[in-house]
Amino acid sequence: MTRQSRFRSCPLCEAICGLELQYEADTLVAIRGDAADPFSRGHICPKGNAILDLEADPDRLRMPLRRRGSDFEEIGWDEALAEAGERLAAVQREHGADAVAAYVGNPNVHHFGHLAYLSPLLKSLRSRNIFSASSVDQWPHQLVAYLMFGHQFLLPIPDIDNTDFMLMLGANPVASNGSLMTAPGIEKRLKALVERGTLVVVDPRRSETAAIASEHLFVRPGGDVWLLLAFIQALQRVDSPRLAAYGDRLQGFEQALAAINRIDTSALVARCGIEPGTVQRLAAAFFNSDRAVVYGRMGVSTQAHGTLCQWLIQLINVYAGQLDRVGGCLPNDPVIPVTGPGTSAGGYARWHSRVRGLPEVSGELPVAVLREEITTPGAGQVRGLFTCAGNPVLSTPDSAALDTALAGLQAMVSVDIYVNETTRHAHLILPPASMLSQPHYDLIFNAFAVRRVAKYSPPMRPQAANERADWQILQGIAAAHAEASGKPFHPLPPPPELIAQGLARGGEISLAELQAAPHGLDLGALRPTLLARLQTASGAIECAPAALLDALRVLDVALLAAVDSSALQLVGRRHIRSNNSWMHNAPRLVKGKPRHQLLMHPADLAARGLSDGARVRLRSRIGSIDTDVQASDDLQAGVVCLPHGFGHAVAGTRQARAQLVDGANYNVLSDPAHLDGVSGNVALNGVEVWVEAIR
Numbered sequence: 212m213t214r215q216s217r218f219r220s221c222p223l224c225e226a227i228c229g230l231e232l233q234y235e236a237d238t239l240v241a242i243r244g245d246a247a248d249p250f251s252r253g254h255i256c257p258k259g260n261a262i263l264d265l266e267a268d269p270d271r272l273r274m275p276l277r278r279r280g281s282d283f284e285e286i287g288w289d290e291a292l293a294e295a296g297e298r299l300a301a302v303q304r305e306h307g308a309d310a311v312a313a314y315v316g317n318p319n320v321h322h323f324g325h326l327a328y329l330s331p332l333l334k335s336l337r338s339r340n341i342f343s344a345s346s347v348d349q350w351p352h353q354l355v356a357y358l359m360f361g362h363q364f365l366l367p368i369p370d371i372d373n374t375d376f377m378l379m380l381g382a383n384p385v386a387s388n389g390s391l392m393t394a395p396g397i398e399k400r401l402k403a404l405v406e407r408g409t410l411v412v413v414d415p416r417r418s419e420t421a422a423i424a425s426e427h428l429f430v431r432p433g434g435d436v437w438l439l440l441a442f443i444q445a446l447q448r449v450d451s452p453r454l455a456a457y458g459d460r461l462q463g464f465e466q467a468l469a470a471i472n473r474i475d476t477s478a479l480v481a482r483c484g485i486e487p488g489t490v491q492r493l494a495a496a497f498f499n500s501d502r503a504v505v506y507g508r509m510g511v512s513t514q515a516h517g518t519l520c521q522w523l524i525q526l527i528n529v530y531a532g533q534l535d536r537v538g539g540c541l542p543n544d545p546v547i548p549v550t551g552p553g554t555s556a557g558g559y560a561r562w563h564s565r566v567r568g569l570p571e572v573s574g575e576l577p578v579a580v581l582r583e584e585i586t587t588p589g590a591g592q593v594r595g596l597f598t599c600a601g602n603p604v605l606s607t608p609d610s611a612a613l614d615t616a617l618a619g620l621q622a623m624v625s626v627d628i629y630v631n632e633t634t635r636h637a638h639l640i641l642p643p644a645s646m647l648s649q650p651h652y653d654l655i656f657n658a659f660a661v662r663r664v665a666k667y668s669p670p671m672r673p674q675a676a677n678e679r680a681d682w683q684i685l686q687g688i689a690a691a692h693a694e695a696s697g698k699p700f701h702p703l704p705p706p707p708e709l710i711a712q713g714l715a716r717g718g719e720i721s722l723a724e725l726q727a728a729p730h731g732l733d734l735g736a737l738r739p740t741l742l743a744r745l746q747t748a749s750g751a752i753e754c755a756p757a758a759l760l761d762a763l764r765v766l767d768v769a770l771l772a773a774v775d776s777s778a779l780q781l782v783g784r785r786h787i788r789s790n791n792s793w794m795h796n797a798p799r800l801v802k803g804k805p806r807h808q809l810l811m812h813p814a815d816l817a818a819r820g821l822s823d824g825a826r827v828r829l830r831s832r833i834g835s836i837d838t839d840v841q842a843s844d845d846l847q848a849g850v851v852c853l854p855h856g857f858g859h860a861v862a863g864t865r866q867a868r869a870q871l872v873d874g875a876n877y878n879v880l881s882d883p884a885h886l887d888g889v890s891g892n893v894a895l896n897g898v899e900v901w902v903e904a905i906r
């Protein structure tokens with residue numbers, strides 16, 4: 212049979228690589244990187260190939276399931292959509308709008324049909340209890356962009372291909388392929404940077420990225436805020452001529468510097484493990500580079516001072532004149548605008564969670580409170596849950612308690628392709644058709660890309676009669692919910708029309724032009740647009756938001772060393788063959804040596820009489836898991852490292868291969884009270900743990 216190549220972008224991670232999918236009739240038979248994609252130029256990682264496994268997976272749901280006792284029965288689409296809407300509406304009729312919560316997971320941003328059609332459903336629900344994976348991830352980035360630039364998506368992207376000096380904190384793009392910097396084939400880009408300039412990585416582990424960097428600095432988990440404060444203090448030894456370029460578009464800069472200068476950073480080594488001399492050397496090197504950027508990601512966001520860290524990072528870039536400058540960091544201005552008129556600028560503290568009173572960010576509450584909102588009685592208690600492409604039982608804190616709480620819900624409706632740790636609690640599961648049968652445009656990742664790029668992905672194969680597209684399911688539930696609640700419902704047009712409308716808003720390129728370029732278009736490098744696009748009330752960059760000055764004032768003055776000396780600090784890691792919690796059913800990705808182990812420094816092993824390979828119990832303040840240790844010199848002593856997304860051996864799931872994968876759930880240990888104080892983002896990293904042998 213003849214093979215035909217079809218092209219689209221990969222929906223599995225931020226890198227949005229171009230894929231060449233080879234079909235025989237409408238059967239997918241092979242995948243490779245699309246060499247003609249001007250952005251990814253043939254790059255592909257093991258996950259991209261594992262789409263073959265996802266497509267063929269016998270455990271993948273094809274029809275809706277309805278709970279019957281402890282099992283599920285298959286039902287038809289019309290019945291499933293009507294029942295989903297009615298069940299959620301019934302809870303709200305009895306207990307009020309806030310009694311239904313929603314949790315929206317990471318894959319939503321990778322599918323146009325999810326992202327664009329979720330909002331009518333969430334609007335119909337009108338609940339304050341909206342949660343997402345953003346509050347175990349990038350909230351500090353969004354909040355700082357909102358407070359400083361007036362829009363949550365005015366995110367400065369490091370100009371990785373044009374910079375000469377990059378200070379990278381808490382990111383491991385060689386394993387993660389990027390993140391808030393869409394840069395396919397990033398390892399090559401970083402190696403090129405190391406060849407022409409300097410890449411300094413700050414991480415408690417000598418990560419895969421640290422291993423290829425010009426320099427690696429071990430930092431104490433959660434200690435970066437001190438490093439960044441000392442860095443700004445050191446920078447000020449030199450006047451910055453470039454600062455003047457911002458003119459009156461800079462508000463509160465002197466005030467921010469004064470607040471920073473009041474902080475005593477003399478105990479730097481005790482606080483973050485880095486010598487003051489090192490900081491001074493780096494600050495000088497950064498300042499003396501014509502094109503330089505500081506970038507911080509997961510490791511500095513999902514920790515106790517996430518928002519302060521992201522703020523200080525932007526202030527450093529401003530001080531050196533590198534914000535909105537080629538070779539520094541600049542927001543992308545994508546062909547479908549994500550900022551400006553008609554977009555949601557974000558928000559902060561417009562309402563608070565019922566039980567703990569934590570502030571809203573960008574219209575959502577922190578997922579750290581989901582469990583308590585379900586289990587704490589009273590008016591507004593959550594009794595129903597809608598999840599879409601999310602697995603909070605493995606991905607969010609206090610997992611064991613959340614797992615129990617989900618089992619007690621009055622109604623739970625999930626849009627998902629698997630019966631997994633979370634959806635096994637649902638009363639209804641509605642599985643969208645394969646993304647390969649759907650049109651796609653990357654609304655978000657084009658906006659975070661290191662170049663101005665655009666690509667329209669058409670359906671790779673027709674949608675079968677018994678399949679429903681993601682957008683049809685979300686729209687179907689929204690319509691049924693509206694009808695059951697006596698509200699009007701206005702459907703959106705199908706995806707291609709909506710994409711065309713978005714492109715028309717940008718006014719740069721049409722859908723027809725994109726359709727004529729199946730490998731995508733490269734429209735050039737990042738360009739300075741931030742100053743012209745600021746959405747703050749003052750029209751200037753707000754350098755001294757009150758919430759951040761307050762947080763700086765109360766920055767913990769107690770030295771971390773005062774804590775229990777037998778405790779270790781737990782941090783996470785990603786692997787090139789992992790995708791959060793949900794691709795462990797793909798044989799291509801799970802073959803080979805196990806990767807779930809707790810990495811531990813030999814000195815920490817010896818101090819506990821443990822040897823490499825031992826079975827151990829890992830305890831935190833709120834939970835404990837059993838796992839295997841592996842000795843590693845790549846860690847600082849006192850820090851242990853465990854990947855998240857494991858813990859599949861539980862009853863009631865339907866993922867036969869994943870069930871056999873070794874590894875326990877990290878988030879049984881993560882503490883819903885250990886948060887970034889400003890945003891409420893969970894401090895997944897730097898969790899205090901104790902390790903003991905299992906006898």
Ligand SMILES: Nc1nc2c(c(=O)[nH]1)N[C@H]1C(S)=C(S)[C@@H](COP(=O)(O)OP(=O)(O)OC[C@H]3O[C@@H](n4cnc5c(=O)[nH]c(N)nc54)[C@H](O)[C@@H]3O)O[C@H]1N2
Pocket residue numbers: 315316317318322344347348509599600601602603605606607626627628629631643646783784790791792793855856877878881895
């Ligand atoms: N300890 C620790 N915890 C972490 C992290 C960490 O570093 N350490 N990382 C955090 C981060 S950054 C994130 S983004 C979150 C992710 O948290 P989540 O988004 O909650 O979890 P995922 O593992 O991405 O689960 C995705 C879900 O979507 C389903 N799915 C996959 N494809 C589709 C599809 O096309 N349609 C639908 N409807 N469903 C689909 C999968 O079956 C799975 O149920 O985890 C966070 N949790």
Ligand SMILES: Nc1nc2c(c(=O)[nH]1)N[C@H]1C(S)=C(S)[C@@H](COP(=O)(O)OP(=O)(O)OC[C@H]3O[C@@H](n4cnc5c(=O)[nH]c(N)nc54)[C@H](O)[C@@H]3O)O[C@H]1N2
Pocket residue numbers: 224225317348380381382383384386387388389390413414415416418430431432433434435508509510511514782783784785786787788789790791792896897
């Ligand atoms: N292969 C693979 N790729 C992925 C994913 C995946 O699961 N697997 N997930 C995707 C998702 S949803 C996201 S959000 C991105 C995340 O992508 P990245 O932001 O690159 O995240 P990580 O790979 O978790 O790297 C975080 C690093 O921070 C370090 N760290 C921990 N605590 C601290 C600290 O206190 N200070 C400092 N300076 N560093 C610290 C960790 O050791 C780790 O090396 O990756 C995406 N890409």
Ligand code: SF4
Pocket residue numbers: 221222223224225226227228254255256257258259260388395
């Ligand atoms: S790097 Fe990301 S986008 Fe590229 S093939 Fe791998 S999973 Fe897909």
Ligand SMILES: [Mo]
Pocket residue numbers: 317344348
């Ligand atoms: Mo993420």
